[in-house]
Amino acid sequence: MNLTAVVWATTGSLFAIGLAVVTFRRQLLAMLLGLELMLAAVNVALVHHAGLFDDAEALAVVALVIAVAAAEAVVGLALILRVRRSGRGADASVLTELRG
Amino acid sequence: MSMPLTALWTVPLLGALVCAFLGSKARYGALAFSSAFLALAGGISYLQGSPSALAVLTETGPQWAYGVCYRLSADSLSLGLIGLTAFLNLICVAASWDLKVSAGYWACFLALASALTGVFLARDLFFFYAFWEATLIPMFFIIGLWGSSGRLHAAVKFFLFTFAGSVFMLLALLALVSAHHRVTGVWTWDLGSLDPKTLGAAAPYVFWGLVLGFAVKIPMVPLHTWLPDAHTEAPAAGSVMLAGVMLKMGVYGLLRVAIPLFPDLSVEMYPILGGLAALSTVYGALCAMAQTDLKRLIAYSSIAHLGFCLLGVLSRTSQGLSGGTLQLVNHGLTTGALFLMVGFLYERSHKRGLSDFGDLASRAPYLAFFFGFATLASIGLPGLNGFVGEFMSLSGAMSAPFPIFAFVGCLGVTLAAAYALPAFQVVFWSPAGPDSVSAKVSDLDFRERAILWILCGLMLWIGLAPKPWLAWFEPALRGLVR
């Protein structure tokens, strides 16, 4: 079993867990964590493949993804805080303002 | 001025911007800019030279992406319609002088005039379309903000109907431009250099797309149902611009775009289009007979009148084209005057139903005189302007294939009296009923009379001596004769 297979397995399962959390859980904080998990999985895969193909651009993308993840956390957490303070809890199934 | 044509459409646009910031003094700005616009249009027309040898002014800017190019041109047809726009715009400003409206009202009218001017000037189809759609925005607000009780519905209906028509026009234009590129390898939107032969078998679809866009605007039966609502709810001056100029865009589009691009197809399709035009004259008259609201009645009469224009223009004979084009001006003057007077009635009484009035000939003799005059012009009394256009259009239709259309049109002329005169009698001659608001109607003041004298004077002038007017338009129409 080579390293690539390990990385694929790890990141794949990490991504799947994150996706499952985002799609199945209704708790906003949990969904945010799931997103972060997916981003982290992508990052790990990118770092490994950067080494594999000797590609610096991939590392640049990693830096970008980290920045995006940080920004997302900041905005997302702020939004969740606002929603919680509005008194309706932080459950996605209650927040149906987008209903058609 | 090095770019007179650009100035022509930017002066009113500048006026609109200035008016928007003038607040309660906006009407003075509107008056100043409308006058300047009219003076500019008149000046350019005058400097163009004698009517028999009208030079064509052209301005061309740099090429943009995909062959889009700022290209303006003005021949006698364009200048004539721009003159009509500028004239009616000034009339509208004068007629609205005492209205308690915000600065936006005046800005909208100037913006509308600017966009309309752009339509009549543009020779690049991209700009043509852009100006065409730009006219919708100020008119949408004029109806939607300053209209009467049902204004929102009417504004949305107006917008959606004409916009839906324009979508087909846009598709047709895109097909035309891309086909031209596919065959020749050149991107261009220039009306003069586009070659419709590149379309091959798709030409009829493109032609019908264009015609659909124009026919909704005219409006031709059966695409007309937005017009009565829009006219009824619009403020009086809005109706004047709508009937006086905006409807003319449709016929102008046929004359400028559809017929020159597809001369053969427009002859082939004459049995359908001419038939619908003839139908419009009778159908509009019959519908007008059944109306109980003055504005709706005049709106339906517009449909009938534009049917005559269309019949003449589509017949593609020299007298039909000249008469149909002159009828554009005639209809602007006559229907404009009628809408203004209904507006004056509405300002005084806040009613416009036929049965809301009565006995106005005794209470407001000036109003009765002018309304009667304009009504007679509208039903095509020889000696007044309406007759010239109708007669020449019918004469053109008589010389074209299917002279039956001319006979149907004659029936429309007869029916015109059957809607206009009973309405005149109910409003001005019948005794005032118990619910009538005639007591509130005071006679016209000096400003209103002056406006109507100008309009009625022009009606008489065109009716008695249409020759110079026809000669003015003729150079632009000569090439369209079949």
Next chain:
Amino acid sequence: MTPPEVMLAVKVLFGAPVAAILFGFFVMRRVKPEWTHLPILASCAAVTAAAACLAAYTTAKHCLELPVWTWAVAGDWGVAFGLRIDGPSSAILAMVAFVGSLIHVYAAAYMKGDKGFARFFLVFHLFFLAMIGLLTANDYLQLYLFWELVGVSSYLLIGFWYHKESARKAALKAFMTNRIGDLGFLIAVLMMIYAYRSTRLQTVYEFMAAKPSIYTSIIALGLVWAAFAKSAQWPLYYWLPDAMEGPTPTSALMHAATMVTAGVFLLIRSWPIISAVDGLPQLIAWTGALTSLGAAIIAGTKKDIKRILAYSTVSHLGLMMLAVGLGELGTAAYHLIVHGFFKAALFLCAGNIAHAFHQSTANVDETGGLRREMPFTYGCFLAAALSLAGAPLFAGFFSKDAILDAAWHHGGGLRVIGMLIAFGSAFYIFRMLFLVFHGDRKEQSRGGRHPHEAGPEFVLPIFALSFGAVVLGHGSIREWVSNLMTYGMRGVPMVLIRLKPYFDLPGEPALPALNWTVSAFGTVLALLGAGAAYYLTMVDSGWDWRWRGGFAEAVFESDFGYKIIVGWGARAVSWTARFTGRVLDKNWWDGLLESSSDVLREAGNALASSAQGRVNDYLWWMLAGSAVLLGRVLR
């Protein structure tokens, strides 16, 4: 008459009325409305003088065709207006100017004190101007222009007292009926442009001489249809009796002496076209004869004095049509002129009576024995009535008998109908005379009113008209009119015209010899008619009130049922309009188009139910989409 004088006369002919109307409208109406008639009367005098000059000019066998201005041009298409002063126009113009001016004078007295005095005179004179233009037009389109202007001014005058519902209805009816007739004129003019490339009279005549076009029958039919509307012939006659709602001078000027004769004039003008269509002259003759007979019968049953005269006018217009249809243009024009005099006189007498009763008209129930109070009116009425009935040596005798003579020569049914008309005319006019001016019947009551003779300003114009109605039968005048009808028709193809001898060559003696057999027959029948009228009004004086009620009255009141058919026609049109405007357009078609927005809204609602706003659902959709895209990329 030298050319400069003729030019001056022509300028006066149009310049004077236009100036008078403009001056009256802009100055007099504001400054001194009760004096509006003064410039207009001056214009009448000038026009009469000018018309007399022109008549003298054409009598000297001159003709004038004067281009004035080019109306419209488009490519090789063009219409130019001008004047054509020839025999038919100048003869009828002389009558119109003279009779019209007298009626203007009368109207100044009759309308005095009316609130709309200025308005009345301005429109009245506008009509006069339109009539002048109609008669002198050298182009069919120009003729049409004035033809319509005549219609509009008559509309405004019939509806002059617009507070009365009957006046409003009558005005609309008159205008709409004329408009229906104008449909024929419009089609004819359009066809003319198409077939002959011109509407100029002379060009059309010359074209007819060269090669009659296959479109000629449409043109001729259109013109005849228009003439039937204007000259109140069946099937379009029904507006004229109602048009009596206008002030009496209107009835006298338009609906007796001038406007209604425009149709006859049009047919005289268009004779080269009409005669080229086989059977059309016969159609005109028969329509005229039957209309004339029917109207004469109905005139004998009416109670309203102006309506009696209105039906009488229809009847006499029918006689003129009969003459035209038989090719007797000179006779038709002569009767037109004589009729203008005696009918205007009769109408103005009726106006005197109405004025004496302070009403717009009068009814035979209210009159009776008026000759005591109104002797002058009576005298004038009697003279005009004798002329109308065709009493020997009165003008009407010569003009009517010439028509009867033509009908006699044509033979067959027209011979009988002509004689019946002679009987009917005498009957209705003498019935009216006796019922109004004679007798002392218990059925008639003045209702407490005390009529009195009108003043000299009323009586003098009537006297002049009655005088004309008596003396116009003089041979020189008959000869003059008959001759004039031929002048100016030079260049008109004589083969096509198929005229009677006196119309053949310009300048030939054209006086029709009096046919003594026909005259004797006509006179006897007129005497019988007058005698019957005497018996049924003076001897058996209650007869007129006895037969009324029941079926007979219903038949006569509905013009033998024709009015009911017309009513159905009008209702059918307005029903169609209501159906088209309210149901077809508004409910069905616009409803369908508007419902498209409902369809879209419903579709949106249906789709919206699948979007409940739960973020997780959207994520699933996103996931599915990503999977599809990924699948396509990896494939």
